[in-house]
Amino acid sequence: MLTPTICRMEVEAPRLAAAAQPGQFLIVRADEKGERIPLTISDYDIRKGTVTIVTQPIGASTADIVSFEEGESFADVVGPLGNASEFIGMSTEELAASHYIFIAGGVGTAPVYPQAKWLHEHGAKVDVIIGAKTAGLLIYKEEMAAVCDNLHICTDDGSEGFHGMVTALLEKLVNDGNKYTQAVAIGPMIMMKFTTLTARKLGLPIVVSLNTLMVDGTGMCGACRVTVGGKTRFACVEGPEFDGYEVDFDEAMRRQGQYRTEETAARENHVCRIGRGK
Amino acid sequence: MANKIPRVPVREQDPKVRATNFEEVCYGYNVEEAMLEATRCLHCKNPRCVGACPVGIKIPDFIEKVKDGDFAAAAAVIAEDSSLPAICGRVCPQETQCEGSCILGVKGESVAIGKLERFVADWTREQGKAPSGPVAEKNGHKVAIIGSGPSGLACAADLAKLGYEVTIFEALHRPGGVLEYGIPEFRLPKDKVVAAEIEAVKALGVKIELDVIIGRTVTIDSLMDDEGFEAVFVGSGAGLPRFMGIPGENANGVFSANEFLTRNNLMKAFRDDYLTPIHAGRKAIVVGGGNVAMDAARTALRLGAETTIVYRRTEVELPARKEEVHHAHEEGVEFRMLTNPVEILADEKGWVRAVKCIRMELGEPDASGRRSPVPVEGSEFEIEADTVIMALGTSPNPLIAKTTDGLEITRRGCLVADENGATTREGVFAGGDAVTGAATVILAMGAGRKAAAAIHAYIGSKG
Numbered sequence: 001m002l003t004p005t006i007c008r009m010e011v012e013a014p015r016l017a018a019a020a021q022p023g024q025f026l027i028v029r030a031d032e033k034g035e036r037i038p039l040t041i042s043d044y045d046i047r048k049g050t051v052t053i054v055t056q057p058i059g060a061s062t063a064d065i066v067s068f069e070e071g072e073s074f075a076d077v078v079g080p081l082g083n084a085s086e087f088i089g090m091s092t093e094e095l096a097a098s099h100y101i102f103i104a105g106g107v108g109t110a111p112v113y114p115q116a117k118w119l120h121e122h123g124a125k126v127d128v129i130i131g132a133k134t135a136g137l138l139i140y141k142e143e144m145a146a147v148c149d150n151l152h153i154c155t156d157d158g159s160e161g162f163h164g165m166v167t168a169l170l171e172k173l174v175n176d177g178n179k180y181t182q183a184v185a186i187g188p189m190i191m192m193k194f195t196t197l198t199a200r201k202l203g204l205p206i207v208v209s210l211n212t213l214m215v216d217g218t219g220m221c222g223a224c225r226v227t228v229g230g231k232t233r234f235a236c237v238e239g240p241e242f243d244g245y246e247v248d249f250d251e252a253m254r255r256q257g258q259y260r261t262e263e264t265a266a267r268e269n270h271v272c273r274i275g276r277g278k
Numbered sequence: 279m280a281n282k283i284p285r286v287p288v289r290e291q292d293p294k295v296r297a298t299n300f301e302e303v304c305y306g307y308n309v310e311e312a313m314l315e316a317t318r319c320l321h322c323k324n325p326r327c328v329g330a331c332p333v334g335i336k337i338p339d340f341i342e343k344v345k346d347g348d349f350a351a352a353a354a355v356i357a358e359d360s361s362l363p364a365i366c367g368r369v370c371p372q373e374t375q376c377e378g379s380c381i382l383g384v385k386g387e388s389v390a391i392g393k394l395e396r397f398v399a400d401w402t403r404e405q406g407k408a409p410s411g412p413v414a415e416k417n418g419h420k421v422a423i424i425g426s427g428p429s430g431l432a433c434a435a436d437l438a439k440l441g442y443e444v445t446i447f448e449a450l451h452r453p454g455g456v457l458e459y460g461i462p463e464f465r466l467p468k469d470k471v472v473a474a475e476i477e478a479v480k481a482l483g484v485k486i487e488l489d490v491i492i493g494r495t496v497t498i499d500s501l502m503d504d505e506g507f508e509a510v511f512v513g514s515g516a517g518l519p520r521f522m523g524i525p526g527e528n529a530n531g532v533f534s535a536n537e538f539l540t541r542n543n544l545m546k547a548f549r550d551d552y553l554t555p556i557h558a559g560r561k562a563i564v565v566g567g568g569n570v571a572m573d574a575a576r577t578a579l580r581l582g583a584e585t586t587i588v589y590r591r592t593e594v595e596l597p598a599r600k601e602e603v604h605h606a607h608e609e610g611v612e613f614r615m616l617t618n619p620v621e622i623l624a625d626e627k628g629w630v631r632a633v634k635c636i637r638m639e640l641g642e643p644d645a646s647g648r649r650s651p652v653p654v655e656g657s658e659f660e661i662e663a664d665t666v667i668m669a670l671g672t673s674p675n676p677l678i679a680k681t682t683d684g685l686e687i688t689r690r691g692c693l694v695a696d697e698n699g700a701t702t703r704e705g706v707f708a709g710g711d712a713v714t715g716a717a718t719v720i721l722a723m724g725a726g727r728k729a730a731a732a733i734h735a736y737i738g739s740k741g
Contacts, residue, residue, distance in 0.1 A: 015495050029451060033552045035545065036451070061553050076451040078489035215545065215554075218449055218491060219675050220459075220517040221537035225528050232521065232528060237677070251528055254628040258530045262555030 002139040006056045006107055007066045008042070013077045014049030021088055022115040023209065023241055026051065026079030027217045028065065034075065035061040038214045040111035040186070040240070041080060051077075054110035054139070081217045082240045085115055085184075086207070092123060099125040101173070101180040101204075102148075103166050103195050105187025106132060109140045111209065112186050117147040125149050127178070129169055131187075135160035166191065167198040174202045182207070185244065189256060193249035206244035210235045213256060226252050285387040286315040293608035297579055300463045300548055303605060304368075307390075309347075312397040316345035318382065319389050326379040327391060332724030333432070335359045337376055337391055344394055350409070353402040356395060357409040361435035361479055362428065362723065364403060364471045367396025369461060370720045371599050403474055413482055414441035419737050422447060422507040424492045424678065427455020428719045429513035429710030431479050432726030433733075438482035440734055445507075447490040452544060455515055456711075457719070459544040460536075462573050464580070465602075468543070493681035498706060508740070509705045509733045512693060513726060516672040516711035522565070526622030527668075531559060531630035535566070535574040535669035542577050558583040559665030563633050565619055566669030567591070572602040574667045575611045583665060585611050590618040590638045590651040616640075616651065620658065622666060632660040674712045682706070690715060699729030700736075707733055 002008050016026060025040045043052035057063040065074075087095070100119055104112040109130050116126050126148040132138045133156045145151045153161030154169045162169045166187075174180065183206040185195040192208040199206035212224035212235040224235035227248035233239065289305040290296075296303055307315065319341040327337045336355055343352035356363045372378070372392035380388030402408045419442050423430045426448040434444045452458050457472045466472060480486065492498060492514070501507045519534035521527050538556070541547045545554035558581035564574045567589035579585040587606070589596060592615045596603055607613070614635075621634040637657035640649035679687045684703040686694040692715055699707040709725030711717055 015490065019495055033546075035554045059553075076489050078449070078451070078491065078495070080494055081491070215537060215540050216450065216459075216517075218517065218677070220519070221540055222519045222521070222534040223537050225521075227528060232523075237675075251628075254530060255528065259555040259557065262557060 002054065003137050005066075006054060006137070006139055008052060008054045008110070009065075009068065010050045010052050011074065011077055012050050013079075016077065016079050017044045017049050017051050018046050020044040020051055020080040021084035022118045023085030023088075023111075024080035024082050025111075025217070025240060026053070026077060026081060027214070028053070028074045028078075029076040030061060030064040030068070031075050034064055035059075036076075036215060036217070037061055037065065038081070038211070038217055038236075040108075040209065040211070041114065042110035043114055051079075052110075054107055056107050078217070082236060083238075085118075085241060087115075087119060087124070095119070095122050095124045098181045099179060100127065101170065101178070101183045102126070102128045103170055103183060103185040103187070104128060104130045104140075105166060105185075105191040106137070107139075108187030108191075108209075108211075109138075109144070112184070113140055113143055113147065115184065116144060120147045120149075127152065127173070127180070129154065129166050129173075131155070131166035131169070131191075133157065165194075167194050170195065170198055171202065174204065180204055183244075184208075189249060189253045192244065193253070196244035196247070196249070200245060207241050208244040208247060209240045210242060210247070210252060211240070212236075212252065213258060225255070283314065283318060285318065285390055286311050288390070288393050293605075293610070296464065297609040300580060302467050303464050306400055307393055307397040309401070312344055312394055312401075313347055315390050315394060316341045319345070320381060322381055326381065327376040327389075330375045330379040331359075332375065332720045333359045333727055335376075335395070340398065341389065341391070341394060344398060349398055349401045350405075350407050352398045353407070354409045356398060359727075360723065361432055362475045362719075363395050364399035364475055365428070365457060365466060366720055366723070367392050367394075367399055368466050368471070369718075371718055373600060375720070408478055413439050416443060416483075417441035419443065420445070420505075420507045421733060421737075422498075422501045422505075422510045423513060424498075424510065425449075425455055425513040425515055425710075425712075426453035426476070426486055427457065427513055427515050427710065427722065429515075429712075429722035429726035429729075430455070430511065431476065432723035433511045433513060433709065433730045434484045434726075435479045435482055436727050436730035437733060438479075438484045440730075442734075442737075444483070445485045445487060447492055447496075448486060448488050449491045450544065451488055453486050453488065455513075459540045460570065460573070462539065462543055462577050463548075464576065465573065491677070493677035498678065498682040498685075502705065508737055509707065511699070511726070511729050511733060512678055512701070512706065512708040512712055513710045513722070514675060514678055514712045515722075516674045516716045518673045518675055518691075519668065520670040520672065521668055522619060522670065524619060524621055526624055526630075529622050529624040529630050530628050531557065531664055532622055532666045532668065533557070535564070535570045535667050536672065538574050538667050539570070539577065542581075548577075548581060556581065557665060559663070560584065561663045562586070562665040562667060563588055563619075563661060563663040564667045564669055565589075566671070567596040567598060568669060568671070569598045569602055570671075571669035572598045572606050574669050576606055576609060578665065578667065579609055579611055586614055586661065586663075587611055588614050588617045588619060588633070588635060588661070590616065591640065591649075592616060595648065614661070618651070618653065619666075623660065630664055630666055632662050633666055634658055634660050672711075672716045674715070678712075697728070698732035699725060700732055705736065707736075
């Protein structure tokens with residue numbers, strides 16, 4: 001457990017670990033009756049054949065995942081899904097000339113880690129902002145510090161680091177004279193929306209990673225439809241990363257809540273079966 | 279000369295009762311009914327039914343065995359040409375294939391070939407006497423099959439019988455492809471029929487690896503270069519849903535039929551003990567006129583929604599099987615023909631509240647001979663709805679072509695393949711919806727069988 005509710009897991013999946021790249025996600029299913037849950041990949045180790053995921057209980061199925069004990073198995077783990085981050089294709093010169101600023105919120109901090117690590121290892125300059133409501137909810141501080149040039153912490157209540165939202169800290173850093181070439185925001189949809197607004201004000205290009213609803217994750221269902229640049233796109237196969245300026249966040253947030261009524265009912269009626277021999 | 283008895287009717291669940299459950303609609307023949315129906319076959323010298331079957335089942339031969347009451351022998355005849363008889367007996371469009379060419383159908387009613395096939399398959403399965411057919415000794419050659427839908431299963435079964443070491447790679451967590459995620463339980467029972475027929479294919483020695491996405495988890499190149507597969511069959515289907523591109527289509531409550539059916543069938547959302555949610559709403563509109571539209575409408579109805587099918591031509595042009603349309607009518611699905619949505623209207627919270635439609639009329643026949651629908655100007659009107667399901671067809675997933683060198687696709691995104699399934703890349707074959715675009719289970723099986731023969735010849739030619 002990274003916090004009382006956020007949980008990190010290393011999952012054995014050799015084929016997946018060998019193919020994973022920063023920016024991609026996977027889908028897990030806790031047991032025969034669970035949902036298919038898309039989760040961004042937080043780390044991967046080809047040698048050990050494992051991938052790392054970080055999650056917190058939101059609905060009945062994620063609650064099942066978090067209740068796993070070490071040594072238990074998912075019914076299914078499939079991936080990697082989606083496209084790798086665009087910087088994977090950059091030249092050494094381009095990377096050396098880049099200065100990335102990652103803006104990470106909540107559980108979204110975990111998938112920033114492999115991206116920061118990759119860029120750091122490939123010669124780019126990397127700053128990371130980690131934001132949380134309060135100090136106790138901050139995750140990945142030590143890990144991130146090891147793979148970036150400057151780590152900035154902020155909390156809404158001021159219990160650690162900068163007192164305020166990630167948007168305020170981003171604005172301060174830029175106003176202090178930091179010349180970033182690219183921003184990347186990963187976190188709750190609402191946080192990505194406001195970070196994009198701030199980035200636009202600062203003239204900073206920004207990429208966001210959309211955690212939309214999905215069923216199959218391979219382009220079959222279309223539950224992940226988002227409007228990007230006025231066009232409907234499937235986040236699962238055309239994303240999950242998009243140019244923040246182009247994303248219709250209000251629609252994306254509305255669509256995320258599409259099954260809220262059904263999910264509330266499921267949570268209230270749900271009796272966790274994990275570890276009870278089904 | 280044939281006897282004059284009429285086609286033996288098949289027993290079905292009462293429409294009012296079945297509209298509220300997911301149990302199978304059709305009960306199928308019992309022993310007496312099947313044997314009686316079998317007596318109607320004329321045993322034509324040149325049986326047109328066999329030629330009209332995409333996999334060439336020796337229909338009069340198996341019907342002869344049914345007439346004699348030797349159902350195991352009948353099953354063995356079918357098994358020579360089909361590995362999925364309980365499935366095909368249920369979902370094949372027999373009226374345009376075997377039964378459509380039956381000589382009895384010219385003046386009266388054709389032999390109920392589909393129902394007889396289903397009876398034979400169900401009977402042998404229930405008696406534990408399903409035939410496996412002869413399996414050749416292992417020849418040491420490895421073939422990879424991409425996708426465990428009808429084309430992949432048919433191809434795998436034929437190759438396994440020839441002695442190949444066959445591995446099927448499936449992206450989802452259950453095998454079966456469209457049989458599992460697309461066709462609903464009330465038309466094709468999953469555990470009883472689909473899982474059982476897949477087990478029979480596995481019993482031939484076919485391995486199935488689930489949760490592997492070709493083009494992401496591994497590529498065709500890595501399968502051939504690193505894992506020793508000498509040939510690959512791509513049967514990845516047509517999984518990408520189409521939308522209309524009209525305003526309001528991303529409103530909450532608008533779903534692709536793929537999403538709606540996958541949630542219900544693969545994820546079993548209709549069952550309380552499964553966690554995946556589904557939203558059928560109070561009033562559902564299904565747009566489209568194919569089998570998928572019928573499946574989606576009948577599913578929404580069973581989940582409690584008042585359901586209307588909206589289609590831009592007339593009932594005569596509905597591409598769905600007659601039986602499915604008939605069943606939908608019986609169950610209480612409303613049909614609004616010559617109607618086409620132009621906009622989805624949402625409430626202040628972004629949820630669907632109505633569909634704005636325009637009335638259509640049939641114009642001059644187009645190049646395909648079908649009269650194309652044209653909108654009647656100024657005839658817009660609204661239909662109230664809180665759920666809209668788009669069943670407008672699907673196209674192949676571009677992932678495999680994008681990640682495989684030398685694999686060409688057509689403008690419509692279908693893989694380019696010759697009549698034997700050979701693609702533009704040596705050693706890679708393809709068939710089913712991935713090549714043709716969305717079609718039927720049996721055509722996919724036929725393509726899978728042809729490709730199996732071509733793969734056998736290809737590997738043989740390499741020595």
